[in-house]
Amino acid sequence: MKKFIVILMLAVLGYYLGTTFYSLGFGDARFEHGVKDYYLENTVSQLNVANTITSIIVSFRGFDTLGEVTVLFLAATALGGILYKKRHHIGDRSVLFPASSIVRSGSKLLFPAVILLGVYVFIHGHLSPGGGFQGGTIVATGFLLMLLAYQDFTVSHHILSFVESFAGIFFVAIGLLGFINGGTFLQNFMPVGTLNDLFSGGVIPIIYILVGFKVAAELTGLIYTVLNEKD
Amino acid sequence: MKHELFEILQFGIYSASILLILIGLYAALTKRSLIKIVIGLSIIDAGIHLLLVAIGYINMGTAPIFSPGYEDAAATMVDPVPQALVLTAIVIGFAVTAVALSLVIRLYRHHHTLEIDEIKNLKW
Amino acid sequence: MIYLILVFFLLLLMLGAAVYAIVQKDLLYAVIATGVISLVLTALFYMLQAPDVALTEAAIGVALTTIIFIITIRNTVRHEDDYNKKDDLKSAIE
């Protein structure tokens, strides 16, 4: 009976969603002068950043990213809080059986390459697709690979929380620095170099590298907490 | 012929994302196992992200990146704003899923079962 | 034309993976199906000219979400309507 009501409700919801989005049109410009035209013009002229999405995320809507980084910080802290166990009986790693030799040798080889890729992605955030979030996640998967392959590979919680806190503090500090010459919070106060070279876009690459460090440290800590959960 | 093909593409992507949302909602509301409910939630998220990006697509558009050869291709670029929103939404969806799964582990620690009916000792 | 066929194939694959993820009783396969959905979504984002989002979906949707689900299954129960402790995963392997 309950399933029938749910299916009925879903049919109604699907009908309304369908009619709305089909009549909404696909692939044609629906509004004449929206916000995107301003963004597309000004990423090159005022910020000299090649990747428009990075300039939107860090400079035009930088406050969103600050909230975004806080959401990840809160999720990592919440995970630590919810799965909290007394210090003395932290479970050993809940990996069922030791990794086979292929995984062990392979991951020793792959680990530096994955970290290098992650760092490359978040350093070139403002030139090529990618950025702080993507690069940080790739670095976290690198650490995950080592955590799964080697039982004795441990990541010290102190270093992780140091990196995480320092990256967060510098991000807010750069935001506050925006006030110095009469500007506003998160304003781009650095000179904006030339388009398509590494040091273009003023504050934007610095903020995105900090976000990359923070996301990498947070997700590694998050996975480490969940992984050491064997009760 | 080109425009007619494009209509089918539009129909396909919109209906796929709406179907994903409906499948996810069905799982979240009717399935009994907690992990299945969280899977349903992440499927709803996937559907919505596809919907948001499909909103910003412009016919024959290019990616909104001014790489060396495309400095002045601003006119034919796809709308970058929904992509920026989806990037934030994906990370938020992941954070909520991680918190949900930690709660599932905590519930399992107490009740040693993942069936939502056995855990229902909070009444309306 | 080829482009259209490819997109339709990917859409059908994604919807099939979604239904499989819901119906499958063994949670491990259901979670892998969720990973497949994210994988296909990455390809679709790439076709919709959204490279940043494709990279994020690949990094977070496929890699980390699947891993966190599998670790949770590792700590709780493998089959959907199963009550006993989680040693059935070891028995299933031997």
Next chain:
Amino acid sequence: MVGTPVLLIAIPLLAAFLIPLLGMLWKELVRIIPGIVLAYMMILSASLLYYVLENGPIIEVLGGWSPPMGINLVFSPLTGFLTTIMTFLGFIVWLYSYRFKRNVDFEPAKKYFIFLMMLVAGAVGIVLTGDIFNQFVFIEIVGISAYALTAFYTGRNSAEASFKYLLMGSLSASALLIAIAIVYSQLGTLNMAEIASKVHLMDPTFKVIAMIFFIVGIGIEAEMFPLNGWAPDAYTEAPGPIGAAFAGILVKAGIYAMVRMIFTLFDVPGAVDFLLAIGLVTLIIAETAAVKQDRLKRMLAYSSIGQMGLVMVAFGIGTLEGVYAALFLMLNHAIIKPLLFLSGSYLVFNSKDKYINEVNGLGKYLPITSVLFSLGAFAIVGLPPFAGFWSKLSILMAAANEGMLLIIALILMVSVVEIVYYFRVVNRIYFFEKSKDVIPHRPRFNALLSMIVLGVIILVIGFYPDSVTGIIHKASEDLMNTEQYINNVLSVGKSLTK
């Protein structure tokens, strides 16, 4: 002027990132820093509100990009009024729970204070921001810290209550995202002021459907009737002071988001009557459910939902007096309900299931707490000398001007129901014998101080209401005329573009 509105959100974030570090140096710092930060936020928002009441709203531009392009914060009489209430309440809850977490060892206590500070900062963010997607991000911040706080105790039910809350919260987030997708695809902008000015260009069917998704999304946060299944469980399972924080801060932000969306963003005519209808349904269902409860905290939770229903009814009347009455009721509810939660949690401190009959005869053992609890009970019911009387009177007058006799009858009937279940508890405190196995727990000094401060404010508003009515009149005018809101925000845009 001590600073700009953005510091209200930037400083708590900075402190939240600092606490794990400083916690390693000296354990006590983890308890002191949130207090300093919340006190600073309270003083800053009070001084900004004083400034704004004199010379018009402050529009804070972020990232150097003028409003329609960048994100902006709007510190107007309405948002300033709500921000000051929330930061004040955050400080009171911190003061109450400063020693409260002594028995819990260091790690969870650190997280408790971080989540409390982020709950307040997120709610302030929801109220101040002028951008719908930014509001969505802040709703998520408040959401995650609320899930973590609900699951704080390692008891049997807290994880389940938190999971149910998370399930509803993520469905609301999905509904909000769909609504944002529809609005953005039609108007090309995410800024509230520009949406309000361009909304007439939108096709009416899209407008109604976007509004429905918005109402479903924000309704879960603002505890509307069909969507507040999570609220009673979350209030009861959360620690005592957090129940007060939920009732005082989280629900206010939800109601503000709902009202801003209905009054300013969309001008769909039927929305205000819908708000009236939903508010009435929420009021009646919650109050009747509250009578049946035998646990103190669940009863307070239902009463809080009922009060929010009454606020929605007041907003639903739609006139200036209606909005004035609603804001006055929000202020009173934000002061009285936390007092009831805080004193109530001391009355049933040592009992596992917190039954009401464990409160018998505590009048002799916890004199001050029970006096404060009964003061709160008299105030919320609306007896003359206390604060609640004025707000209920203003609602009845607003309804009378509109000739809604049915609503007046319903509100009076519900007040009678409230009197029944509150006085039932008060007379148990004083006129029943204490049973042997109940061990009263004397509140510590800081908890007592925070409760007394709330009690004094109730008396001050009760005897001298026009200390606050001036602010509320300005705030209600600020909400009613949307053109002024649009001109303020977009004019800053014109002047700033270089």
